[in-house]
Amino acid sequence: MSARDVDLYLSQFSAEQRAGLDDLRSKLLQLVPAAEEGISYGMPAVIEGGKVLAGYACFKNHLSYFPHSSILITNTLSELGQYKCSKGGLQFGVDQRIPVQLIEKLVAEKRKLIAEKASKG
Template structure:
């Protein structure tokens, strides 16, 4: 059964779709029970009912949204050369995010969600 995230990824060109599929595979390897849906109006993975990682493609870049400035700050020094904002990491299909950085962002966000 297709999900909102599946439908969104299917609407993208192949390089963008492949880049986001890779990020999704990494995230769901850490959070296999993450649900695919919508958070803050964008296709996203949700973990324990809370937004884990959002996906959005723009004309010039791809973005992931960990819904946490602290998750981005935790890996900021390893993202030299990527465009960052308080809640967004921008990249391209030609310059994908390093796997270890994606995994650390997801781990950090999962920790925030499960913290008491």
């Protein structure tokens, strides 16, 4: 899987939906410049060291950001108040944008979880 696969995924959406997805993509790649892009669970993903840091997707009436960790959502719930949260991700309107500071925090927390898991063997 590659950035080309992500481009193909994104090409199926309307300009409005695509704008929201492109915003997420560019913020994630800005925060993780050495990241690889790919498809994980059928959606675009940002991958570092072989581990998925985040995924994002478009649905009929919303966009979603997936940190691929339910504990991460639970631990940051107080900061996610304006977003509808599920066990695995957060949902937001097609015209809404997630602030880069929140994405940065979610990515940092995911990196910590990955490091903790690696240290436990």
